[in-house]
Amino acid sequence: MAGKGAAGPGLVWYLPCIDSYALVDLRTRVEVIPTQEMITRDSVTISVDAVLFYYITGSLHATIQISNVHESTLFIAQTTLRNVVGGKTLHELLTSRESLSHEIGIAVDRATEKWGVRIERVALKDINLPEILHRTMAAEAEAMREARAKIISAEGEVLASQALKEASDVMAKNKITLQLRHLQILTSIAHERMVTIYYPFPLEILTPFETRKKGGCVSTDSLMPILKPRTEIKSAMAATASNQTDEE
Structure with a gap:
């Protein structure tokens, strides 16, 4: 900082005994948000890991408005993460992580805008669940798969019974068709194993x-x-x- 405003980037002249300066990095900065243990809206204890991406747009505000802009931005991100996650259910957290990250990023950006900080995004790395909850969810998923398999099998039985009924109606109208079907069954049996078949000669x-x-x-x-x-x-x-x- 030279005189009354921000200077740079580039070569800047200043008087050592009169002017003072502070270097501000304008590149994108990455901060790992420490693991936060919290309770969701449906009373499930979880721990969330997240990463914060931000950069400084106003070097003057980042230096004058607050003493440590990086530490303050990280604290704001932690509290916002706890508030947003605490208002969601476990199902919402597991199914809409992208929308949750977007919501947290907007909330943090509004809080740090006056410091000259721009939030690029807040990425949720992992959502850790208790071990007993893992087993419960696995059992629930297995039960849903079994129920779906039974439904598909029942639908197949219905279609097969309808096809057999139509075939029986056709065979009832023509006896030769029924005899040909008998011969076809005998042929399939003879191919499977070496057997002797006694069949009446009409x-x-x-x-x-x-x-x-x-x-x-x-x-x-x-x-x-x-x-x-x-x-x-x-x-x-x-x-x-x-x-x-x-x-x-």
Whole structure:
């Protein structure tokens, strides 16, 4: 400070015995706000760590208006942090940290404006919760995830039941569709493991293969011998051979 006002930056002349000066750093300054333990509006004890970013815009006011501008700015930031956090609930602190930092920065800037100090921002480093509260919140989150999973599973069951109902209605109108579905199920079972499946042979399948003759047709009853077991066919052949021997 030279004469009646601020001088600089640059080369400044002063008289050692008459003038006095004070150097003011106009660069951005970073101050770590000590850990503050406080109680939220919903009676939860927490500790908050924050960082303050500010710079001096009026070197004359920062020198004349207050004796130690840096220490005073830090104290104002601490008290403002306690007041703002104490008026919030724990949920608001955890979900809206950016808006909380902005609110604290505006409040501190209003208090230090007369000292020629400009607050850039107040950043919340960490919000520390008690250990028992950590376990409670983890249990609550786990319960919410389980409830959401049950709801999704129930919705899937409803959709599956509706699809099965529509499929059953379609199969009820066409019996061939139901038989094809049975064959598809058997194919999937056979692919999974080596099993032997006994499946009844419907005679209706032979209907398209009926042979027609003059004056009538051969029914599926005439095709029954081809469906008999091999042992019955052998016994029938043996009986025919014995009859031929008796006739001779």
